[in-house]
Amino acid sequence: MAPKLPPHHPVEQSTASAAGGQASAHHAPPRGLLRWLLTTNHKEIGSLYLIFSLIMFFIGGIFALVVRAELFQPGLQLVNPEFFNQMTTMHGLIMVFAAVMPAFTGLANWMIPLQIGAPDMALPRLNNFSFWLLPVAFLLLLSTLLMPGGGPNFGWTFYAPLSTTYAPPSTTFFILSLHIAGISSILGAINIVATILNMRAPGMRMMDMPLFVWTWLITAFLLIAVMPVLAGVITMMLMDINFGTSFFNAAGGGDPVLFQHLFWFFGHPEVYIMILPAFGIVSAIIPTFARKRLFGYASMVYATASIAILSFLVWAHHMFVVGLPLVAELFFMYTTMLIAVPTGVKVFNWITTLFRGSITFEPPMLFALAFVVLFTIGGFSGLMLAIAPADFQYHDTYFVVAHFHYVLVPGAVFAIMAGVYYWLPKWTGHYPNVKLAQWHFWLSVIGVNLTFFPMHFSGLAGMPRRIPDYALQFADFNLVSSLGAFMFGASQLVFVAVVILCVRGGEKAPAKAWEGAEDLEWSVPSPAPLHTFETPPTFQRHEH
Amino acid sequence: MSGGSYYVPATSKWPILGSLALGVMMIGTGLVLVHGRGSLVMAIGLAAVLTVMALWFRDVVKESRAGLYDAQMDRSFRQGMGWFIFSEVMFFAAFFGALFYVRTFALPWLDGEGAKGVAALLWPDFTASWPLMNPPGEGVEGPREVLSPWHLPLVNTLILVASSITLTVAHEGLKEGHRETTRNWLFGTLLLGVTFIVIQGVEYYEAYTHYGITLQAGIYGATFFLLTGFHGLHVIIGATILAVMFARIQRGHFSGDDHFGFEAACWYWHFVDVVWIGLFIFVYVF
Numbered sequence: 001m002a003p004k005l006p007p008h009h010p011v012e013q014s015t016a017s018a019a020g021g022q023a024s025a026h027h028a029p030p031r032g033l034l035r036w037l038l039t040t041n042h043k044e045i046g047s048l049y050l051i052f053s054l055i056m057f058f059i060g061g062i063f064a065l066v067v068r069a070e071l072f073q074p075g076l077q078l079v080n081p082e083f084f085n086q087m088t089t090m091h092g093l094i095m096v097f098a099a100v101m102p103a104f105t106g107l108a109n110w111m112i113p114l115q116i117g118a119p120d121m122a123l124p125r126l127n128n129f130s131f132w133l134l135p136v137a138f139l140l141l142l143s144t145l146l147m148p149g150g151g152p153n154f155g156w157t158f159y160a161p162l163s164t165t166y167a168p169p170s171t172t173f174f175i176l177s178l179h180i181a182g183i184s185s186i187l188g189a190i191n192i193v194a195t196i197l198n199m200r201a202p203g204m205r206m207m208d209m210p211l212f213v214w215t216w217l218i219t220a221f222l223l224i225a226v227m228p229v230l231a232g233v234i235t236m237m238l239m240d241i242n243f244g245t246s247f248f249n250a251a252g253g254g255d256p257v258l259f260q261h262l263f264w265f266f267g268h269p270e271v272y273i274m275i276l277p278a279f280g281i282v283s284a285i286i287p288t289f290a291r292k293r294l295f296g297y298a299s300m301v302y303a304t305a306s307i308a309i310l311s312f313l314v315w316a317h318h319m320f321v322v323g324l325p326l327v328a329e330l331f332f333m334y335t336t337m338l339i340a341v342p343t344g345v346k347v348f349n350w351i352t353t354l355f356r357g358s359i360t361f362e363p364p365m366l367f368a369l370a371f372v373v374l375f376t377i378g379g380f381s382g383l384m385l386a387i388a389p390a391d392f393q394y395h396d397t398y399f400v401v402a403h404f405h406y407v408l409v410p411g412a413v414f415a416i417m418a419g420v421y422y423w424l425p426k427w428t429g430h431y432p433n434v435k436l437a438q439w440h441f442w443l444s445v446i447g448v449n450l451t452f453f454p455m456h457f458s459g460l461a462g463m464p465r466r467i468p469d470y471a472l473q474f475a476d477f478n479l480v481s482s483l484g485a486f487m488f489g490a491s492q493l494v495f496v497a498v499v500i501l502c503v504r505g506g507e508k509a510p511a512k513a514w515e516g517a518e519d520l521e522w523s524v525p526s527p528a529p530l531h532t533f534e535t536p537p538t539f540q541r542h543e544h
Numbered sequence: 545m546s547g548g549s550y551y552v553p554a555t556s557k558w559p560i561l562g563s564l565a566l567g568v569m570m571i572g573t574g575l576v577l578v579h580g581r582g583s584l585v586m587a588i589g590l591a592a593v594l595t596v597m598a599l600w601f602r603d604v605v606k607e608s609r610a611g612l613y614d615a616q617m618d619r620s621f622r623q624g625m626g627w628f629i630f631s632e633v634m635f636f637a638a639f640f641g642a643l644f645y646v647r648t649f650a651l652p653w654l655d656g657e658g659a660k661g662v663a664a665l666l667w668p669d670f671t672a673s674w675p676l677m678n679p680p681g682e683g684v685e686g687p688r689e690v691l692s693p694w695h696l697p698l699v700n701t702l703i704l705v706a707s708s709i710t711l712t713v714a715h716e717g718l719k720e721g722h723r724e725t726t727r728n729w730l731f732g733t734l735l736l737g738v739t740f741i742v743i744q745g746v747e748y749y750e751a752y753t754h755y756g757i758t759l760q761a762g763i764y765g766a767t768f769f770l771l772t773g774f775h776g777l778h779v780i781i782g783a784t785i786l787a788v789m790f791a792r793i794q795r796g797h798f799s800g801d802d803h804f805g806f807e808a809a810c811w812y813w814h815f816v817d818v819v820w821i822g823l824f825i826f827v828y829v830f
Contacts, residue, residue: 030555038555120552122620125600129559136567172577176570183566186631194623198616199550228631232638236770242577243759245766247642250666251681253763255650262638325659531552 037132040124041530042109047427048131049106050420053099054496056138057413060094061489063087068451068485070468071478084468085153086145092156096274097181098138100408103416104277105130105188108216111423112192114521114528115210117201117537122194130188137180144170144177155466157267160248160259164240172241175234182227189223192216201520204539207298210519214301215280218308219273225312226269233262257322264315272311275407276304278375278415279346282368284519285422286350289365290357291516296349303342303349310339320391329388336386340379347376362514363437367418370410370445378406381456396466399459405452409488410445417444417495424502425509429527432502436494443491450484551612558600565592601788605805609797618804625808629815632778636819639774643767643826647674651763654680679762687764688756693828696747700740701824704779707736708817711786715810718793721800727793733813734790737783744776771827775819782816785809 030038039045066087070078079087109127113120121127144151149168152158163171196217200209209217236247237259246252248259279300287294294300316324316332324332350372359365381403385391394400417440424432454477459465463474470478512522520539524532569589575582607613613621649660655672656664664670667680677686691697711733717725748769751757757765789809792798798806 035555037560038557040553040555119550123624124552125556125559126624128556129562132560132563133566136563140567140570169578173571173574176574180566180570186628190624190627190631193627194620198619198623224627224631225634228635229638232635232642236639236642238577239759239766239770245759245770246679246684246763247766247770249681249684250650250654250663252679252684252760252766253651253654253676254646254766258642258645258650261645262642265638265641323660327659 038128040120040128042113042120042124042127043427043528043530045121045127045131046106046108046110049102049109049134052131052134053103053106054499056094056098056102058492059142060091060099061492063091063094065485065489067091068482071470072482073479074470074472074475076469079468081468082150082153085155085466086151088466089152089155089158090142090145093141093152094138095408096156096270097178098134098141100274100412100416101185102134104216104219104274104412105185105192107212107277107281107416107419107423108192110427111419111521112195112213112216113199114426114524114532115213115519116196116199116204117520117533117539118195118199119531119534119536121191122199123191126187127191130184130191133180133184133187137177137184140173140177140180144173147173157263158237159263160237160240160256163259164237164248167241172238175238175241178234179231182231185223186227189220189227192220193224196220201533201536201539203541205541207301208539208541210280211283211294211297211300211304212277212280215276215283215304218304219276222269222273222276222308222311226266226273229262230266230270233259233266236262257319260319260322261316264318265312267318268315269308269311271404271407272307274412275375276307278371278412279304281415281419281422282350282371283346285364285368285418286353286372287518288422288514288516289362289368290354290359292353292357293518294349295352295355296345299345300349303345306342307339310335310342314339317386317388317391320388321395333386333388337383340383343379347372347379362421363432363434363441364418364422364514366438366441367414367421370441371414371418374410374414374445374448375407378403378408378411381406394459396464397459398455398463398465401465402452402455402459405455409452410448414444420499422514423521424499425513426521426524426526426528428503428506429509429525430502430506431509431513432498433506436498436501440491440494440498443494444488447484447488447491451481451488452484454478454480454484549614550616551607551614553603553607556600556603558596558603562593562596562600565589565596569593605792605797608805621804621808625811629811632815636771636774636822639767639771640822640826643771646763646767651676675764676762677764684760684762685756687758687761689754690764691747691751691755691757691828693824696743696750697824697828700743700747701820703736703740703743704817704820707733707740708814710736711810711813715806718798718803718806719800723793723796727790730786730790730793734783734786737779737786737813741776741779741783744772744779768827771823775816775823778816778819782809782813785812 036044036048039048064087066079067084070076070084109121112118141151147168147170149170151168151170152163152174154162154167158174196209196213236245239245240247240249246254248254248256250256283294283300313335314332316328317336320329320332361369381399385394385400385403421432421437424430458470458474458477458481461474463470463477509526511525513526514522520537521528523537566589569586569592572582572584572586572589576586649658651672651674652658653660653663654667654670655661657672670680671678675687675690677688677690679686710729714726714729714733717723717729751768757768759765759769786809789806792805797803
């Protein structure tokens with residue numbers, strides 16, 4: 001640890017070191033395409049992740065729109081039910097593994113070294129490997145749609161025996177592609193943990209780290225703990241399919257419910273993997289635009305850790321109707337409800353940070369505020385689903401679809417967009433176009449609520465999920481949902497326009513692009529030079 | 545946290561080539577499994593993955609020998625290896641979890657016991673036992689006989705425990721600068737590792753030909769081969785790492801206070817050893 005140093009403002013201190021770092025000799029990067037293929041630079045790899053994620057967001061979005069187009073009115077009109085099933089499955093898989101997760105990893109790549117004053121990620125080549133595994137994995141996954149028998153059609157949760165005994169032949173390729181994606185996630189997470197624990201600027205203690213760094217540290221731990229379990233369960237599927245084992249076949253003494261236990265032991269931490277970094281982003285943005293320190297920094301850290309620990313103890317709440325012993329129903333009901341406590345702490349802290357702040361509504365703040373409100377709606381419907389006896393009614397209905405889309409779309413996706421708007425000035429040196437960003441925001445907010453709010457009602461009234469047709473009484477709700485979905489989808493084109501315009505030009509941003517921003521990344525120039533903090537900055541603590 | 549000498553490698557072609565190689569290998573594997581052809585693609589992919597790994601690690605060794613790594617880099621490697629082993633622990637935890645679930649819940653329920661004993665309606669004549677010799681469904685034939693833990697598995701347990709001890713002696717030798725000791729005991733460790741794999745091979749042969757324990761022999765055969773098979777694969781990987789360490793010792797790499805490559809190999813070997821202890825207890829003995 002660094003000795004006590006005279007109190008400099010961190011901003012001036014590290015700008016000097018960043019500028020100094022740029023002067024030092026560096027290999028000229030190769031030009032053109034090769035540069036992107038061979039790079040070891042955390043900023044370039046971060047950009048690759050974000051671009052990949054955006055492309056996949058649109059591909060997954062198109063799959064969702066196929067689903068919504070089919071559900072626009074009752075009856076079968078556009079696609080056959082087999083293809084409908086492939087669309088729901090691929091939409092889920094692509095959005096979870098290829099859009100949301102890589103987007104957060106991209107933000108981690110860009111921002112964690114900048115926020116902790118590190119020259120790069122701890123293991124830069126491994127970092128590039130983690131990225132390039134993704135296009136390989138998801139090209140393979142998408143190619144299954146063209147294979148005989150079609151692609152995966154058993155839902156993103158791929159329950160056995162739908163995914164083993166009754167699965168299309170392409171399932172083996174699906175498993176192998178998921179193995180590649182899993183390797184990518186594990187290696188990426190190891191890199192992030194090593195970076196955070198080992199690469200902090202001298203003087204920065206754990207409890208000085210920005211919350212985005214904290215939430216990612218805990219997320220990375222979750223990834224390392226559960227991605228191997230996913231690898232294990234899909235390996236067992238692979239063997240059931242190809243080698244005649246009976247892990248998930250009761251005739252041989254196995255159990256299909258075993259699949260669900262193993263899957264959700266991975267799957268529940270996985271949903272927190274998709275939301276904890278979002279908490280970190282929102283915890284950076286709200287204090288900046290409320291011009292107040294984050295309320296309850298330490299409690300935010302402890303709440304995040306509590307959520308992570310609890311995430312290992314709640315998995316069977318996805319399985320209340322599968323036939324669990326009563327004691328298991330009760331145990332998983334109570335542990336699930338417990339999660340509301342640390343989550344409530346977080347929402348309380350965000351609101352309290354806003355209280356008596358001098359708030360302005362720049363685009364990142366709009367998305368962050370929408371996040372707090374709409375994510376909380378998703379949290380409350382989660383509490384309803386946690387009640388085991390009530391879940392017997394809600395299970396596998398559109399109420400569940402409404403719930404997890406509220407936490408994932410205006411939750412995770414809005415937080416990613418908030419983060420992109422927040423850090424675009426740092427990446428590009430330009431502010432995003434405010435007018436367009438506002439259009440994007442309002443169209444998205446309206447679209448997302450039109451899409452998913454009616455699903456609460458159709459779900460409570462009993463409309464089952466993953467079925468291409470429905471009874472007539474659900475027609476109005478589905479019409480609204482479909483219109484909202486197309487509106488939401490189209491408004492994301494505005495987002496692409498904002499990003500492209502911002503990369504190409506716009507109002508110049510200074511190093512500290514937002515008046516209330518405090519963390520280390522705002523001490524390096526905008527746009528951040530290719531190499532930053534080659535000489536570690538001296539971190540100056542301000543009390544939380 | 546040192547001052548400003550952290551080594552950030554320039555560009556590297558191994559990550560992208562490694563990704564492509566893995567992709568080719570997976571496509572080949574899929575073709576073999578689904579369509580029964582494409583073994584050449586799989587073999588080329590595997591060879592490419594191994595080649596890229598060898599060349600990538602060669603770069604790392606060269607950089608380390610050139611003194612490009614400082615104490616902070618050393619900590620990054622330690623973190624990386626430690627968390628990698630943790631991920632491996634969780635991989636095996638999934639398999640052990642499956643074994644415990646089947647034995648504690650799934651089979652007794654199929655037999656009509658406990659809270660979910662209604663599952664017995666499926667096969668009313670089924671009686672649960674472990675090892676499961678009589679899978680409930682028609683057309684699934686159980687094993688004829690089970691392996692005694694007190695023959696080959698016990699020998700293998702002693703071999704792996706001994707190999708952990710010999711490896712520790714080798715490590716101590718390196719720390720104190722007795723390279724001769726290190727070389728000899730490391731060679732001994734390698735021999736023990738190879739012996740383990742050979743014995744495991746003999747056991748598999750006997751299981752398949754004499755005992756009727758096969759992948760298809762119900763849940764006992766499935767869990768048996770899953771757990772011991774992935775463990776065996778890890779012994780092969782661990783022995784390969786140790787062989788590389790042996791070659792590096794021969795070439796005069798490592799010093800008493802700078803040998804994390806060697807230490808990481810030791811960590812990995814001990815991890816594989818501990819997994820075996822778990823296997824011996826829960827797959828063979830109980």
